Every structure is written in structure tokens, then in C-alpha cells.
Amino acid sequence: MKKLVIGIMLVNLLAACASQKPKEPEAAAPAPAPVVAEAAPAPAPAPAPAPVVEVDPLNDPNNILSSRSVYYPFDVSAVQDADKPVVQAHAKYLSEHAARNVRLEGNCDERGSNEYNLALGQRRADGVKKMLMLGGAKTGQMESVSYGEEKPKASGHNEAAWSQNRRTDIKY
Amino acid sequence: MLLRVIQSVIGSLFLLHVSMANAELSIEIIGAGEHQVPVAIVPFGGDDKLALAINDVVVNDLLRSGLFRMIDAEGKSPHEPAEVSYPEWLARGAEALAIGTVAVQANGRIEARFRLLDVVKQAELAGQVVSASDGQARAVGHRIADLIYEKMTGDKGVFSTRIAYVNRRGQHFRLVVADSDGYNEQTVLSQNQPIMSPSWSPDGSHLAYVSFETDHAVVYVQSLYTNQRKMLAGFSGSNSAPAWAPNGKQLAVVLTRDGSSQIYLIRPDGTGVQRITFSGEIDTEPNFSPDGQYLLFTSDRGGSPQIYRMPVKGGVEQRMTFGEGTNFSPRHSPDGKGFVFTHLVSGKFYIAVQDFQTGQMEILTEGGWEKRPSFAPNGKLIMFASEARERGILATVSSDGRVKQRMFTQSGDAREPVWGP
Numbered sequence: 001m002k003k004l005v006i007g008i009m010l011v012n013l014l015a016a017c018a019s020q021k022p023k024e025p026e027a028a029a030p031a032p033a034p035v036v037a038e039a040a041p042a043p044a045p046a047p048a049p050a051p052v053v054e055v056d057p058l059n060d061p062n063n064i065l066s067s068r069s070v071y072y073p074f075d076v077s078a079v080q081d082a083d084k085p086v087v088q089a090h091a092k093y094l095s096e097h098a099a100r101n102v103r104l105e106g107n108c109d110e111r112g113s114n115e116y117n118l119a120l121g122q123r124r125a126d127g128v129k130k131m132l133m134l135g136g137a138k139t140g141q142m143e144s145v146s147y148g149e150e151k152p153k154a155s156g157h158n159e160a161a162w163s164q165n166r167r168t169d170i171k172y
Numbered sequence: 173m174l175l176r177v178i179q180s181v182i183g184s185l186f187l188l189h190v191s192m193a194n195a196e197l198s199i200e201i202i203g204a205g206e207h208q209v210p211v212a213i214v215p216f217g218g219d220d221k222l223a224l225a226i227n228d229v230v231v232n233d234l235l236r237s238g239l240f241r242m243i244d245a246e247g248k249s250p251h252e253p254a255e256v257s258y259p260e261w262l263a264r265g266a267e268a269l270a271i272g273t274v275a276v277q278a279n280g281r282i283e284a285r286f287r288l289l290d291v292v293k294q295a296e297l298a299g300q301v302v303s304a305s306d307g308q309a310r311a312v313g314h315r316i317a318d319l320i321y322e323k324m325t326g327d328k329g330v331f332s333t334r335i336a337y338v339n340r341r342g343q344h345f346r347l348v349v350a351d352s353d354g355y356n357e358q359t360v361l362s363q364n365q366p367i368m369s370p371s372w373s374p375d376g377s378h379l380a381y382v383s384f385e386t387d388h389a390v391v392y393v394q395s396l397y398t399n400q401r402k403m404l405a406g407f408s409g410s411n412s413a414p415a416w417a418p419n420g421k422q423l424a425v426v427l428t429r430d431g432s433s434q435i436y437l438i439r440p441d442g443t444g445v446q447r448i449t450f451s452g453e454i455d456t457e458p459n460f461s462p463d464g465q466y467l468l469f470t471s472d473r474g475g476s477p478q479i480y481r482m483p484v485k486g487g488v489e490q491r492m493t494f495g496e497g498t499n500f501s502p503r504h505s506p507d508g509k510g511f512v513f514t515h516l517v518s519g520k521f522y523i524a525v526q527d528f529q530t531g532q533m534e535i536l537t538e539g540g541w542e543k544r545p546s547f548a549p550n551g552k553l554i555m556f557a558s559e560a561r562e563r564g565i566l567a568t569v570s571s572d573g574r575v576k577q578r579m580f581t582q583s584g585d586a587r588e589p590v591w592g593p
Binding site: 118150 | 368369382384387388408410413426428433454456470472477500514516519541543588
């Protein structure tokens with residue numbers, strides 16, 4: 001009897017995960033425990049879409065939306081393929097949550113003049129903004145700014161620091 | 173101390189610490205001019221305390237230029253031409269001799285009567301009364317040093333000019349204006365957000381700069397006399413890179429309000445915004461030619477950041493820099509015949525100059541983290557941001573590359589320097 005309940009719970013859980021995060025391949029592995037506890041009492045048949053999952057995916061540390069930074073090669077402002085799923089996920093979220101706003105903050109490494117880097121950081125932030133718009137976000141939900149090289153996350157004249165500083169942050 | 177300084181000055185290559193009590197910047201000098209003029213500066217007669225203060229300023233100014241060496245005046249103190257025994261100064265090796273008197277007037281003003289004498293020709297080269305308000309002994313010294321410099325080199329002195337820079341300590345930023353030797357510091361703006369790109373109005377009365385105090389780059393113009401300021405450009409996105417037209421009636425700024433970073437003209441009161449570049453790429457760091465007709469600027473329209481020139485009124489935009497590496501931050505020389513800029517190649521920043529006519533680039537520095545060069549008003553010195561002992565410093569190099577200075581702030585990094593009028 002006990003085994004059966006757990007079995008139903010698992011099916012339930014997998015279904016919930018599948019409907020929640022269609023685009024994330026590794027989503028099933030680290031299943032969040034609290035969701036199980038809430039979903040369990042629901043006396044529903046197997047394929048039921050978990051009725052009230054109140055957790056905002058934005059606050060789910062396992063959701064792709066928890067990635068809030070996009071990184072770049074030197075003197076490049078186009079979003080790289082590796083980061084596109086992150087930006088697309090935020091676009092989808094914004095399109096589904098019209099009350100949410102984001103601030104896009106472009107940053108650069110120190111190789112270039114401070115003014116050129118300010119411009120480059122702005123172009124990075126604007127590039128993310130454009131991709132968010134294409135994914136359904138509205139202009140009014142977004143503000144793009146640049147800090148150039150003025151607010152480095154990492155210090156040091158080396159690629160380890162530079163690679164962290166070439167970045168657009170998506171801030172809600 | 174003075175003796176040690178004099179000893180180290182003699183010799184073709186030297187490193188000199190000019191000790192400067194209470195200065196916000198401490199200065200090191202490396203190298204020397206090809207021809208150093210041997211000059212003796214006799215402490216003035218009259219008010220001894222003032223005389224020594226002025227003497228100290230004059231001697232340090234001339235030494236910092238790298239173009240003079242000091243002849244010991246020990247044991248001699250002529251204050252009037254009649255008291256000068258030329259053969260004795262000739263024997264000491266002096267080519268020129270500065271003498272004079274200083275006194276405080278009834279109204280509190282400092283008045284120095286100064287003469288510069290040609291030791292070889294036994295003739296007066298210059299004579300002038302220099303006066304300044306109470307407490308301005310340094311200003312008197314700078315004026316006298318300027319006169320000596322001008323008479324002996326043929327170029328205007330820049331010891332009385334001022335500089336602006338940003339002092340960063342951790343997350344704290346301070347926009348500072350100071351005399352060119354670091355004294356008389358005045359804090360223009362102090363805050364926990366970045367400050368960038370200070371730019372002097374041609375008459376030295378105002379600074380335009382970029383502040384992030386509202387969490388994005390906004391351009392302000394501030395009076396250095398009243399400290400009143402106003403927002404010049406605060407459109408969405410980034411507003412930056414202010415540059416004054418030589419007539420002071422217009423500025424070029426970079427805005428992203430219509431998309432990418434493009435150059436616009438704007439009046440000092442914030443009206444009359446007019447876009448003048450349309451590349452759709454990054455166009456930034458505009459700088460007016462001395463005649464106000466052209467702009468130099470940085471653009472990546474050709475695929476990498478390079479320097480371009482265009483007529484302010486619109487017209488053909490011409491690429492100025494080619495070859496290996498990338499180039500940034502152009503500024504016209506005061507005579508308008510060339511420009512100074514930052515050259516980045518193989519991971520190192522250099523300060524370089526280029527002549528409009530020949531198109532030849534000449535690198536002036538050894539390279540490192542060297543950024544944002546600007547000419548002194550006489551075109552003979554270039555100030556730029558550099559790095560030493562893991563700190564941001566201000567550095568200068570003579571336009572022939574021979575004499576270099578490094579200026580350290582008391583703490584934190586010095587950034588974003590610009591030489592003012």
C-alpha cells in the first residue's frame with residue numbers, strides 16, 4: 001500500500017516537472033522536495049497537472065531563470081549560443097508576467113578606453129533587450145544601461161577576471 | 173635635501189623624488205630633456221618666509237619639466253641687477269639667473285618683483301611684477317616659473333594650469349580639480365558611484381563629466397566657482413563623453429537614446445540636441461579641433477575600434493588610424509597639426525601621437541595600462557592615466573617622449589585625468 005502511494009506520487013511529480021520545464025533537459029534529476037509534499041494529498045489520477053504550484057519559477061534555484069548573467073568573448077556584444085536558452089527563458093517569463101520588469105546592465109573588461117567600454121556595455125545590454133523582445137517581452141518591461149568597465153566584478157589584469165567582467169546582468 | 177636634489181639632477185638620466193609636503197599627489201620624474209638649461213634661482217629678498225615658499229615652487233616646477241638644472245646659489249643673494257656679479261655666476265655654470273624681492277602689500281596682496289638675467293650676455297631677459305591675493309604664494313611661484321620657462325625655451329609655461337581627475341578608493345569616487353603639481357585640490361563631486369570623463373570648458377570655469385549617481389551614465393555640467401550644476405543629458409541608456417567646442421557654446425556628447433552610441437551636439441544649457449553621426453555602430457570620444465571645424469572620434473564601424481575624423485557640419489568621415497592594433501581616445505594637439513591617442517596592441521596600451529600631414533604614428537611610452545591622454549595647453553606635455561605599484565596613477569610624458577613624470581595620489585587610484593586651461 002505504502003509503495004503504491006509513493007509510486008503515484010512519483011508519477012505525479014514527473015508529470016509536474018515535465019509540464020513546468022519543457023526546455024530544460026536535466027530538470028528531472030534534482031526534484032525539489034517541498035513540491036512533493038504539497039502535491040501528495042491531491043487524490044488525482046496520474047496525468048493531473050499539479051493544480052496549485054505557487055513557487056514562482058524565478059525563485060526556483062533549479063530553474064534556468066536563476067541564471068541571470070550572459071557572458072561574452074572580448075569586444076563582442078552578440079549573445080552567444082550557449083547563453084541563448086537563458087535569455088529565451090527570461091523572454092518567455094517576461095511575456096507571461098507583464099507586471100515584472102528587468103534592468104539589463106552591460107559590463108566590460110578593462111581592455112579598451114573607458115568610454116568605448118561604456119558604449120560596448122550598452123550594446124551588450126541592448127542586444128539582450130532585443131532578444132528578450134523577440135521572445136515576447138514588452139519594451140516597457142525593460143531598461144538597458146551600461147557600466148562599461150567602471151564596476152568590475154573581478155579585479156586583476158588577467159583573463160580569469162576579464163571573462164567574468166564581460167557580462168550582461170538581468171536584474172528583476 | 174636641496175643639495176641631494178641638485179646632485180641627482182646632474183647627469184643625463186635620473187630619478188628624482190621631489191618632496192612635496194601636503195600635496196595630494198607625490199611626483200617622480202624620469203628622464204631629462206636633451207638640453208637642460210642651467211639656471212640659478214636666488215631666494216627673493218624682502219619677506220623671507222614668502223620668499224622661500226615661492227623659491228620652492230619655482231625650483232620644483234622647473235625641475236619637473238626636465239628642461240632645467242639648478243645651479244647652486246649658496247652664499248650669494250643679489251636681489252637687484254646692480255648687486256649681480258656676472259663672472260661669479262658664469263663660473264658656477266649658470267646661463268640664467270632669477271632674482272627679485274617679495275613683500276605683502278597694505279591690502280594683503282603678495283607682490284613679487286622679479287627679474288630674469290642672461291648671465292652670458294649680462295643682460296635682463298625679463299622683468300615683471302607678479303601679484304596675487306593673500307595666501308597665494310604658490311600661484312606667484314607658478315607665474316614666475318612660467319615666465320622663466322617661456323623665456324628660456326620659447327614655449328609657454330603650463331605651471332599655472334590646472335588638471336582634473338577622478339580619485340577612486342574602493343567604491344568611493346571623487347572628482348578632483350588641482351594645480352598641475354597636485355596642490356590646491358578642490359573636490360568637485362564625491363559619491364559612491366562611478367564618475368567618468370571630466371572635460372574642461374575652454375575658459376576653465378566649468379567641468380562637464382559623466383556620473384552614475386542615478387544608476388546610469390548621465391552628463392552634468394558644473395561651475396567650479398559656484399559649484400552649481402545641471403544635468404546636460406540624461407536620456408535613457410548611456411549619456412557620455414562630453415567635449416567642449418573651442419568657443420564654449422556647444423558640446424559634443426554621446427547618446428544611445430536612438431540606438432547605438434552616436435555623437436550629438438548640444439548647447440551647454442542642454443537645448444539644441446542634434447545628432448551628427450549615423451553609423452549605427454559605436455561612435456564615441458569626440459574631440460573638437462582647435463579651430464572648431466572638425467571632430468576626431470573613436471568608432472568600430474570598420475570592425476575594430478579606430479580613430480576617425482569628420483567635419484562638425486557633416487561630410488566625409490575619414491579613418492585616421494590603420495595597421496596592427498586598435499586605437500582610442502583621440503585628442504587634438506593645441507596647434508591642430510596632430511593628435512594624441514591610446515594605442516592598444518598585443519595586450520598593452522601605449523600613448524602615441526600622429527601627425528595629420530604625414531599620417532605617421534609615434535609611440536611615446538613603454539606601454540602598460542596607459543589611457544586617456546590629453547595635451548597641456550602648450551602642447552609640450554601629455555598627461556594620461558597609468559598604473560604603477562598596482563595603483564592607478566597620473567603620468568605625463570613630454571611630447572618628444574624624453575621626460576616622464578609619475579604622480580601618485582595619497583591613497584586609492586587616480587583615473588580619468590584631463591589637462592585644463
